[in-house]
Amino acid sequence: MSTPHPLPRRSPRWLAAAVTVPILTLATGQGALASERTGTDPAIIRIDNFTFGPETLTVAPGTTVTWVNGDDIPHTVVAQNKLFRSKTLDTDDRYSFTFETAGEYAYFCSLHPHMTGKVVVTKPTD
């Protein structure tokens, strides 16, 4: 399964704030791809309908990303490079990981491996 490339960085900066609020809404929709965030926003990836949303999340180094399982079926969050691995997340369970180093972190659900996502850690360019 291919994961889409993150969208080109969206500027100006004020747009990020506008995008932050609808992250949860975006997450449940199809086509939720990359999203821009500011350093203080909670970085949430929703798991709904066997899909990680947004499928690609871009954050600054030092950001803690939290996955929340909204399905009636348990899922896991496992880094392909084995950097992190959640316990089994039942409905409404959460898992957090702090990304210190810039890079691309592909992950998947070890129970339903067709579920894949990516966290892109990159320094703000401004």
Add this chain to the structure above:
Amino acid sequence: MHNPESLHPPGALSRRGALECMTWAGTGLLWSLGGGLPRALALPRALAAEGSPAPFTFLQISDSHVGFNKPANPDASGTLREAVAQIRQLPEKPAFIIHTGDISHLSKDQEFDDADQILRDTGVPLFFVPGEHDLLDDEQGRSYRDRFGRGTRGAGWYSFDQQGVHFIGLVNVVDLKAGGLGNLGADQLEWLERDVAGLSSSTPVVVFAHIPLWTVYPEWGWGTQDGARVLACLRRFGSVTVLNGHIHQIIQKVEGSVTFHTARSTAFPQPAPGTAPSPGPMKVPAGALRTLLGITRVNVIRGSEPLAIIDTPLAG
């Protein structure tokens, strides 16, 4: 009988080969006997003296998800109990039961204990393979193997023979790869090749595993990446029956001498491929639930291909 290979396996002139031919032919005679041709008695009697396998029935049960309590079925233990009650009422007691995985919902000790206790009430031997929901303990399957997989190899694969039929339990829910489907792995496939190497092609084979061994719907992960290697390994056999679970609905396919069958769950139904945004539990009106849950009986009659598979819902 329509498979020439099973009638004339390599080395058919050997005594063993000849007996195998007779075994296949014997069933026809058995039916003739039922039709009132007493002279036919001779062959079945002769075969009986050689320890000929008699027709028998075994049962498949799947995806009991003990511990599941979400709206699609708040009482998965209750519906498993109903399935067990149904099994106990069968006029013909099955020789044994095969459980094709997802015994528990979250691999908790209590869930395994409850499942074990409920299933014991069937009063017949049980054989298991794990589903992905059975390997969620911290040691990734230790709990399952200690309870349900004693004496098995690797992550829980094994084979056994019952009344002339070779049964193979495979594990395709371990070490799944990102973006992929179910996975058997090289070790298990090598073992499988060795396991069937000595078998005559006329031996009926039943293979069971949790995730479908053929590709049902890859968009939802319903298939096994290296499942084709199993089928390649079994192609020479005259009768192969593949029993799976995981998708909580009946789907059947016949390909040459191979019959594929997936069983209903005893816990909750899942949508038909592609008919919903996700394969998650399907909520149906309370009255309809039990028509979508059920058990599967398999009648093994030598020489009758494919094996007769009968699905029975819990109600309706």
